[in-house]
Amino acid sequence: QSVLTQSPSASGTPGQRVTISCSGSSSNIGDNFIYWYQQVPGMAPKLLIYRDNQRPSGVPDRFSGSKSGTSASLAIGGLRSEDEADYYCAAWDNSLSGWLFGGGTKLTVL
Amino acid sequence: QITLKESGPTLVKPTQTLMLTCTFSGFSLSTPGVGVGWIRQPPGKALEWLALIYWDDVRRYRQSLKSRLTITKDTSRNQVVLTLTNMDPVDTATYSCAHLNSFTHYDAIGRIDSYYFDQWGQGTLVTVSS
Numbered sequence: 001q002s003v004l005t006q007s008p009s010a011s012g013t014p015g016q017r018v019t020i021s022c023s024g025s026s027s028n029i030g031d032n033f034i035y036w037y038q039q040v041p042g043m044a045p046k047l048l049i050y051r052d053n054q055r056p057s058g059v060p061d062r063f064s065g066s067k068s069g070t071s072a073s074l075a076i077g078g079l080r081s082e083d084e085a086d087y088y089c090a091a092w093d094n095s096l097s098g099w100l101f102g103g104g105t106k107l108t109v110l
Numbered sequence: 111q112i113t114l115k116e117s118g119p120t121l122v123k124p125t126q127t128l129m130l131t132c133t134f135s136g137f138s139l140s141t142p143g144v145g146v147g148w149i150r151q152p153p154g155k156a157l158e159w160l161a162l163i164y165w166d167d168v169r170r171y172r173q174s175l176k177s178r179l180t181i182t183k184d185t186s187r188n189q190v191v192l193t194l195t196n197m198d199p200v201d202t203a204t205y206s207c208a209h210l211n212s213f214t215h216y217d218a219i220g221r222i223d224s225y226y227f228d229q230w231g232q233g234t235l236v237t238v239s240s
Contacts (some may be wrong), residue, residue: 035226037157044155044206044230051213057188057230069222077121098172099147099159 002027002093004102010097011108017077020105022089024070028100032092039086039104043045048087049074076107084109112136114207114231121209121237122197132190132207139165145210145225146190148181149224150203151233158164162210163190164225194198199238206233 005023011099022034036049047056049065052072062077076083089102130148137144147162152234161171161181171179180193190207208227215222 033224034227037227039157044232045163045227046230047226047228050228051224071159090157090159092224096173098170099149099162101149101157101159 002096002100003057004089004091005029006087006089006096006105008100008103009108011110012079013077013110014079016079017075018045018079018107020074020076020087020089020107021101024091024100025071026070027093027095028070028093029067029072030070031094034067035090036063037075037088037090038083039088041082041086044072062090063090077101078110081109083107112209112229114209114229116205116207116231116234118205118234118236121239123240124238125162128192128194128195128197128201130131130192130194130205130207130234130236132192132231133229134188134190134209137192138188139163139183141165143212143223145185145212146230147208147210147227148190148192148205149208149227149230150201150205152200153202155203157229160194160205161192161227164210197238201237202236204233205236207231 037045037046052067053065064075086104114134135195148160163181178195210225211228212225214233
C-alpha cells in the first residue's frame with residue numbers, strides 16, 4: 001500500500017528531545033530516500049532533511065534523520081518554542097511513479 | 111538564490127479549468143538535474159503532490175488526477191504551467207510550485223539521479239465555488 005503514515009501529533013517541553021516517525025513500504029521508504037519538511041502555519045514548507053539523514057546548510061544539527069527498512073524518523077533535540085510546526089515526511093514511490101507525503105505531524109512545544 | 115512564485119485565479123467555478131503559472135529565478139530548466147513540481151494543500155490538510163517536469167521534459171503526474179492534469183515548461187520565460195481541468199470544490203487548496211534538486215548515487219544497477227524538493231514558493235489559494 002502506497003502511503004506514508006505519521007502520527008498526527010507530538011509534543012515536548014523546551015530542551016527535550018522528540019522523535020517523529022514515518023512508516024511506509026518497500027516501494028517508497030524501503031527503496032528510496034526519505035525527506036523531511038517543516039511547515040510553520042501560513043508559510044511554505046522548509047526542507048529539513050534530505051537523503052535520509054543529510055541537513056541542508058542552515059538547518060541546525062538539533063535536527064537529525066534516520067531510516068531503517070520501511071520506516072524513518074526525525075529527531076529534534078533541545079526543543080525550542082520556534083520548533084512548533086507541522087512536520088512532513090516525503091518519499092518517491094516506485095509503484096506510483098510519484099511523490100508521497102505523509103499526513104503530517106503537528107508538534108506542540110508545551 | 112532560487113525563488114519561485116505562483117500566479118493564477120483565486121476563484122474558479124466548478125467544471126472550469128484552472129491554469130497556474132510558476133515563475134522562477136535562480137536556475138534554468140534547461141540545466142541537467144533540475145525540475146519543478148506542483149504540490150497542493152487543502153485547508154487544514156496534508157501536502158499532496160500533483161505533477162512534476164524535469165529539465166529533459168520528462169513529466170510525471172499523480173495517478174488519481176492524471177486525466178485532469180497537464181504540466182508544461184517555457185524555458186525561455188522561466189515558467190512552468192499547470193492546468194487542472196473540471197475543477198470541483200474538493201480541489202480548493204493552496205497550490206505551490208517547488209524546485210527539484212538532484213544528486214547522483216550508485217547502487218547495484220548503476221548510476222541513479224535522485225530528485226527532491228528543496229525550495230518552495232509561497233503558494234496561492236484557489237477556491238472552487240459557484
